[in-house]
Amino acid sequence: MVLLWTWRPRTAVYELIQKWGLKNHAGKAFTQMAVKDAWEQLRRAGLLVEHSRRQGYAQLHDKIRGQVYRELLTRHPIVELRGVLYRSANYDPSHSHYGWPLWEDADTIAILRLAVFSGAPISDLEAMQKEISGRNDWGTIFYAACMEAFDPVLMDRVTPEWRWRMATGALGNLCQRADPEHLPFFHWTTEQVKTGREVIPGPLRLQLAEVLLHRGEFSQMVDVLKPIEKDAAADVLRAGIRIQQGQWAPAQAEMEAAFKILRKAMGIRTRLLPYSLTWISPANSAWARPDRARHRPMTSGESGCMPSMCDWETRPWSPTRFRPSPESSTPGFTSSALFCVLGCARNCALPRHISHPIPIMPQR
Secondary structure, rough: OOOOOOOOOOOHHHHHHHHOEEEEEOOOOHHHHHHHHHHHHHHHOOOOEEOOOOOEEEEOOOEEEEEHHHHHHHHHHHHHHHHHHHHHHOOOOOOOOOOOOOOOOHHHHHHHHHHOOOOOOOHHHHHHHHHHHOOOOHHHHHHHHHHOOOOOOHHOOOOOHHHHHHHHHHHHHHHHHHHHHHHHHHHHHHHHHHHHHOOOOOOHHHHHHHHHHOOOOOHHHHHHHHHHHHHHHHHHHHHHHHHHHHHHHHHHHHHHHHHHHHHHHOOOOOOOOOHHHHOOOHHOOOOOOOHHHOOOOHHHHHHHHHHHHEEEEOOOOOOOEEEEEEOOOOOOHHHHHHHHHHHHOOOOOOOOOOOOOOOOOOOO
């Protein structure tokens, strides 16, 4: 069942067992009744998660799914697992085709996952990405195949270039959406930086530094950015520390110098920063133009939050354009970082100098 990885009905598990040719302890083929009994035992033990909208579909619980998958790769040759999965999905990569031949997302997810965690070379993975993107939503497929049920041991099996892409994407989602499901990637990446066993690419260091900036872990962030000291993007993040410490003038000077380099390198003048760093931009900040600051008291409830937690109205990071969603359990969680964006610090109800780290808090 774990080889199929994602949501599948019981009949799909039975068909996979038949094509694999697995036998029970008596040397006989598994029956549909035996599969049904095993399915019920997993469900009663709390190891099976049933789909909320597709009756009869289920997958293993994440608390065992990654570990069992790792054991499967250890006990069986990759060639054997690949052959079984290909026969189950009626997939033959040797046949020429103009695009990805599988219509079922579940088949695509299972095949991509096996390729990733069996150490397929980056050229093969990029070719699969190109084909899959022509028919399926790549983001959905990639997330389900590579990001769910994180297992740090399995990460060692992934080809390095793809491994760094996975970590960079996970940390980017952690910054943009404050999704706690990506925290294991954060802890794993932090450990990779500490051990120094491999060279961490610059984009991943920048993304890790942004997470540390939001968490208020400034000393760790500075250490992460040391190998890329002469970098405009890194300078923007370092200026974010000054902003959180209330050092407006030097922060603005550093930011404007970095923006000049970024504009020239990227060939654009606006939207130089991701959404999660919009509060840093001098163009959006009251501290950059005190004469235009809104002189009125603010409360942490008004301070805004990540776009995924808010009701969108017009433009980002404005207290008059955003209102915290009533469904959000953490309205205004970025207030300690954003008070400089939202109006005059003297009249703001939030502290002028930040004394507490900014935690990555769950979205729901």
